[in-house]
Amino acid sequence: MGLTFNTETFRGDFTFHNSPAAIRRFPFPFDRDDYMYSVNMEPHVPGPKGTVFEHNFDVDEHYLSEMRDRALVLAEDPLRCQSLPHMTLAGWDLLELIMESKARDYPDLFELHKNGNRWHWINRPMQIDQSFTFLDETTLPYGPMEYITRQAQGDFTLQDQRDDNLWIEAGMVTTQADWSLDFDIGMGFHEWHAPVPKAHELGVFDRALKFLLKLQHGAPVRRFNWTMTVDPLLDTSPENYPVWGPTRAMITPGNVGSRMHLRVELQTLHRLPRSNAIAFPIRCYLIRFDELVTIPKWGRRLHRVIRDLPVELATYKGFERNRATMVDYLARFDDGAPTSPGWMPDPE
Numbered sequence: 001m002g003l004t005f006n007t008e009t010f011r012g013d014f015t016f017h018n019s020p021a022a023i024r025r026f027p028f029p030f031d032r033d034d035y036m037y038s039v040n041m042e043p044h045v046p047g048p049k050g051t052v053f054e055h056n057f058d059v060d061e062h063y064l065s066e067m068r069d070r071a072l073v074l075a076e077d078p079l080r081c082q083s084l085p086h087m088t089l090a091g092w093d094l095l096e097l098i099m100e101s102k103a104r105d106y107p108d109l110f111e112l113h114k115n116g117n118r119w120h121w122i123n124r125p126m127q128i129d130q131s132f133t134f135l136d137e138t139t140l141p142y143g144p145m146e147y148i149t150r151q152a153q154g155d156f157t158l159q160d161q162r163d164d165n166l167w168i169e170a171g172m173v174t175t176q177a178d179w180s181l182d183f184d185i186g187m188g189f190h191e192w193h194a195p196v197p198k199a200h201e202l203g204v205f206d207r208a209l210k211f212l213l214k215l216q217h218g219a220p221v222r223r224f225n226w227t228m229t230v231d232p233l234l235d236t237s238p239e240n241y242p243v244w245g246p247t248r249a250m251i252t253p254g255n256v257g258s259r260m261h262l263r264v265e266l267q268t269l270h271r272l273p274r275s276n277a278i279a280f281p282i283r284c285y286l287i288r289f290d291e292l293v294t295i296p297k298w299g300r301r302l303h304r305v306i307r308d309l310p311v312e313l314a315t316y317k318g319f320e321r322n323r324a325t326m327v328d329y330l331a332r333f334d335d336g337a338p339t340s341p342g343w344m345p346d347p348e
């Protein structure tokens with residue numbers, strides 16, 4: 001498939017960048033010129049070739065650098081990965097889901113060979129060759145969830161289902177948009193969503209939970225979430241706030257194009273077969289404003305979405321103070337022409 005992995009950083013000198021191909025396949029999350037919370041879930045079925053939807057778990061040019069960044073976060077703060085004791089089986093379910101998907105979808109990069117419970121996993125980009133016994137933790141260097149999520153882009157949480165609720169009780173969370181696994185672990189669906197404005201009143205969380213409680217194995221769903229991040233920092237956690245919080249006050253008309261990033265999360269939800277838990281992979285994609293506006297439709301549309309977003313959402317997402325500067329910059333790329341429906345770029 002000819003995937004070349006970037007050597008880049010998500011901290012310090014911030015050498016992260018998107019190639020022209022990565023820009024074109026960026027999951028731009030707005031299918032219209034305005035935005036409000038909704039129960040925006042659709043079946044997670046294979047999408048067009050080359051898009052981030054082509055495979056169950058997208059592997060892209062940032063893979064190796066993202067895995068290096070995760071290892072750095074974990075070395076500094078091991079509590080970013082936690083699994084309550086009863087969630088180990090869900091961890092094995094997740095390991096199986098990721099290994100099977102990657103070996104099937106990227107056979108030149110990953111291989112999985114099974115002989116009963118004796119499994120052999122090869123991850124070529126990370127130079128890992130591991131034989132282990134499925135369901136026997138002592139045969140892996142980490143617990144099953146930690147083992148596989150050190151090799152998979154995006155954050156992951158595992159939700160146990162009981163008492164008509166979902167409980168966040170395990171996770172690998174190093175690339176999050178300002179929330180903390182250590183703070184949320186053990187909470188129920190409405191409780192961990194408590195800080196979100198407007199959506200509770202709109203009934204979004206009641207409907208989403210009702211839907212998820214009936215999620216079936218083999219029929220995953222997906223949704224987008226998005227926010228804004230200054231500099232391509234993956235670890236915008238509350239724990240790391242002293243590092244990134246002050247950068248919000250550093251945006252100027254001169255640097256907004258190169259420092260402000262649209263941060264998109266492609267979230268998928270999978271029912272797991274043995275544990276009946278729900279896996280929630282949260283894959284984060286970053287794009288600089290000056291990369292994004294190279295797609296004319298996206299520049300136009302993002303201008304309108306940001307300009308017209310309700311103040312509660314812009315405040316919650318943390319960019320109300322920079323909104324005027326962002327809108328002034330984006331206005332230069334909005335000629336007022338209508339935008340075509342859907343989020344795909346227009347043909348060139």
Ligand code: HEM
Pocket residue numbers: 037038039040157159166168178179180184192193194195196199204205208212223225226227278280316317
């Ligand atoms: C079961 C898996 C899910 C988990 C673990 C999860 C977790 C979270 C967390 C931790 C936050 C941040 C809350 C904070 O500010 O502290 C959040 C935000 C949010 N979640 Fe979920 N969520 C899940 C599923 C869903 C679903 C199915 C929906 C569908 C409507 C949804 C809608 C939202 C929305 C709208 C926000 C606000 C995001 C923003 O504006 O940036 N979540 N979620």
